[in-house]
Amino acid sequence: MAQWQSSRYPGVRFRKHATRKHGVQFDRYFAVRYQANGKRVEEGLGWSSEGWTELKAANLLAELRESQRRGEGPVRLQEKRELAEAERKARDAEKKARAHEAITFEEYAKEIYLPDANADKKGGTLVREQSLLVNWLYPNLGERPLKDIAPIHLERIKKDIADKGRSPRTTEYALAIVRQIFNHALRHGFFKGENPVSKVKKPRVDNRRIRFLSPEEAEALLTKLKDASPNLHDMALLSLFCGLRAGEVFNLTWGNVDFANGTLCLMDTKSGKTRTAYFPQRVRTMLEARTPGAHNERVFPARGGGKIVQVSKSFDRAVNSLGLNDGIDDPRQRVVFHTLRHTYASWLVQRGIDLYTVKELLGHSTISQTERYAHLAPDTFTRAVQVLEEEQPTTGKVISMASEE
Structure with missing residues (x-):
């Protein structure tokens, strides 16, 4: 290693790099030596190529000595560097805060x-x-x-x-x-x-769809869809008889179809939970008629094998050709693809299936979401009132409620 050499300024010395040059001279590394808190201290500064000179080193040394004499400010180079770093961080934090406040x-x-x-x-x-x-x-x-x-x-x-x-x-x-x-x-x-x-007060919203199809309307729609697009017909059939959302139909893979048990494993659902759907014979026949693919292949792939991202416009054209939305302006009453899932739930309730079972089949997170279908089972409420009537005395005799003495 090169030997240290004294500069023309007391307390400042340097050593030359063996090969590296700065300009016509060899690059020089500067250091300062001084007394701090009663101890002899030597601290390195840097190279000429980094901007250091004998004069700059001497000025820094004079600054440290003056701080020590007055008892104010950093008395060691390390303290000065730490103070400078703290000030830099404070400036950066202030600059960042101003930028955060100004962001639109x-x-x-x-x-x-x-x-x-x-x-x-x-x-x-x-x-x-x-x-x-x-x-x-x-x-x-x-x-x-x-x-x-x-x-x-x-x-x-x-x-x-x-x-x-x-x-x-x-x-x-x-x-x-x-x-x-x-x-x-x-x-x-x-x-x-x-x-x-x-x-801000939120608007009152009841955006729940209340329209569902009659069996005759559903069959007419499926017939139209089959003529327009057999693939769309099969997707609609699956939603109508299994209660699937459009996205669940699009995501369904052959690996999630269990023919042995007649079930579909629905993953990545709207609720984030995996659920099981059960398919009847009509859906089984449709699925078996399709060409099964590999475990990870979609049952209803888009052209080119990708994922379908939205329902084809052919669905709307079939609905319009049947006049199912004629004269209807309320979006809750208009027939859309989601109406098929709503119809599935409505038919179940009409046939006496309890709301809890319907809730589980639909994958609702709370029973309140399923309660919209409660009115479709009017016989349940009628029977409940009749129970009270059946339990009343039939003699016409008035029963005293007073206690006997």
């Missing part, structure tokens, strides 16, 4: 929330959220910093949606996205305080 709703949604939150969301949800963001949220909130968004701005969104004739459900979805974005910002330090959505 649209910037946060696009750059931070969506890439993170949407990783676990399904395609249909992503499309709906993007539509609500572009059509309602960005125009009203996009340029506002998160910290400046107040309940009054959300009330304006509610009014805009209502003025455009959109359903309360649209408002509910829009507010839900805003709530999720602010909760995300709270967790990641981009927002402080109370979520503004918590102070």
Whole structure:
């Protein structure tokens, strides 16, 4: 190793690099020696190639000695470096805090929330959220910093949606996205305080579909679908007689079809739980007529072998050709693919199947979701009232309720 050499400044010395040059001279490494708290200290500074010179080293040494003389500030180079690092971190933290405060709703949604939150969301949800963001949220909130968004701005969104004739459900979805974005910002330090959505009154929404098909309507629809698209017919048949959602039909693989027990294993359902569906003979016949694939292949693959992501427009055309939606404006009364699942549940209740069993077959998380079908079993309530009548005395004699003395 090269020998240390004294510089022209007391307390400053250097050693030359054996081969590396800085300019025409060999690169030099500088160090300073001094007394600190009664101890002899030597600390390295750096190379000429890093900007160090004899004068710069001497000035630093003079600064440390002056701090020691006055009893203020760092008296060792390590203390000075630690102080500088602490100041740098404080500046960075302040800069970061200012950036967090200035970030707008649209910037946060696009750059931070969506890439993170949407990783676990399904395609249909992503499309709906993007539509609500572009059509309602960005125009009203996009340029506002998160910290400046107040309940009054959300009330304006509610009014805009209502003025455009959109359903309360649209408002509910829009507010839900805003709530999720602010909760995300709270967790990641981009927002402080109370979520503004918590102070906004949510619209009353009853978006539950109440329309179901009669057996005659269902058969007519299946016939139309079979003529238009045998594949769509089979998907509709599966939903109608097994209560599957469209997404559950699209995800079904041959490995989840158990012909021996007449069951389907439904995975990645809306509730996040795996459930079992039971298929009758008519569905068995349909499934057996299809060409079985490998364990992981879908029963209803898209063209090219991929995954179907939405119901074909042929379904709507078949419904319209039968006039099933003629004169109907209420979306809860219109026939859509989900009506088939609703029909499945309605038929079960009409045939005397109890609500708890229907709940389990549908995969509802709570019985309250299934109670919408309770009115379809009117005989149950009639029998309940008749029980009271049957237990009353028939003699016409009045029974005294007074205690005997």
